Amino acid sequence: MSLFVSCGEISGDLYAAGLIRALLAHDPALRGRIWGMMGPRAEAARGAADPGLPHWSYEELKLMGITEVLPAIPRILRLRRGMVRAILERRPETVVVIDSPDFHLGLVSKLRRSGYTGRAVCLVPPTVWAWRSGRVRALRRDFDLCLPLFGFEHRYLAERGVNSRWKVHPLLAELRDTRAPDGLRRRIEGARAVALMPGSRRYDIRYHLETLVETARLLRADGRLPVFSIAPGLSPPLAAELRERLSGFETWEGEGRELMDAAEAVAGVSGTVSVEAMLLRRYMVVIYNGNALSWALARALVRIPYISIPNYLTDGPIYPELLRGDARPDRIVRELYRYTDDPGVRAEADRRMEAARRAMGTGDAAAFWARCILEGGGDGP
DSSP, rough: OOOEEEEOOOHHHHHHHHHHHHHHHHHGGGTTTEEEEEEHHHHHOOOOOOSSSSSEEEEGOOOSSHHHHHHHHHHHHHHHHHHHHHHHHHHHHHEEEEOOOHHHHHHHHHHHTTTSSSEEEEEOOOOOSSSOGHHHHHHHHSSSSSEEHHHHHHEEETTTOOOOOOOOOOHHTTTTTOOOOOOHHHHHHTSSSEEEEEOOOOHHHHHHHHHHHHHHHHHHHTOOOOEOOTTTSSSSSHHHHHHHHTSSSSEEOSOOHHHHHHHSEEEEEESHHHHHHTTTOOEEEEEOEEEEEHHHHHHHOOOOOOOSSGGGGSSSOSSOOEGGGOHHHHHHHHHHHHHOOOOHHOOOOHHHHHHHHTTTTSSOOHHHHHHHHHHHHHOOO
């Protein structure tokens, strides 16, 4: 028996690692038989694999934005063809794809057209509730099971005939015991620290770092302590570039969640980090920028009121969102101070964060996923 697992981003690597640990705990016979495209955390969780099994790095898919994706299309198509050949040759019992839907939905569709009859599982399915709802058809046609992250996603998929299961978001258990290390706490002791999160992809850093640097200068002028996160999953060249550009500012190269736990508030690029901040009970100012073409296409295609998931989990938005021209350093600082300096705003935001936390489910997500994948079901709602 073998199992193919593929992820394409840092967050997907985290989910893949949790899943693999749970799979091996449930079925030790899988050790050495899990293969595919992974990041460093998933590879570490998997351990040594059969040397005859193919391997790809998730760095292959670290792209975002039309201007980055278009030149890479020939290479990505070659990558997909190579994976399809390998899967058809080795016939794993199950194919599990995680995030990166533009690549993974095409991969599984090609597998089905090429005669693959094993199970296909989509962990972290695309946000069809937000845009490109037509992809529901591909989820219904090509996948035996979808495992979304949020209850409202599960309900949306199930109502449209997709075989979906959901119990809890994985970050709930993962962040339950998160605490800032003593060394970090000592570094910022007595300071009003603000965590600045420029993202984990080159695209995000390119379009947001300078805004956050100017924000840091304003915070520092007001006596606050801005601390930048340098994500541990960054490639060495990009991490080195960030260190150079952030010379003169406090930085943290451990897990971003540790920095957020130590800070009074957070400002950063939209993404999984906003869910982490909410689970850590930290207020966040969400920003998003990008090149003009990607932004124009997104605005034309996406019809949703918010871009950060926590704003969908309660009776009103939790976090302010500053997009494109509104993502100015003075606006970011003003929104941060509304929370840190206004007890009424703070109390209401804290109430909504608690309500959003309750909407994240209960239990162990990775163990639930493993049962669903290996047993074909799961004790979902």
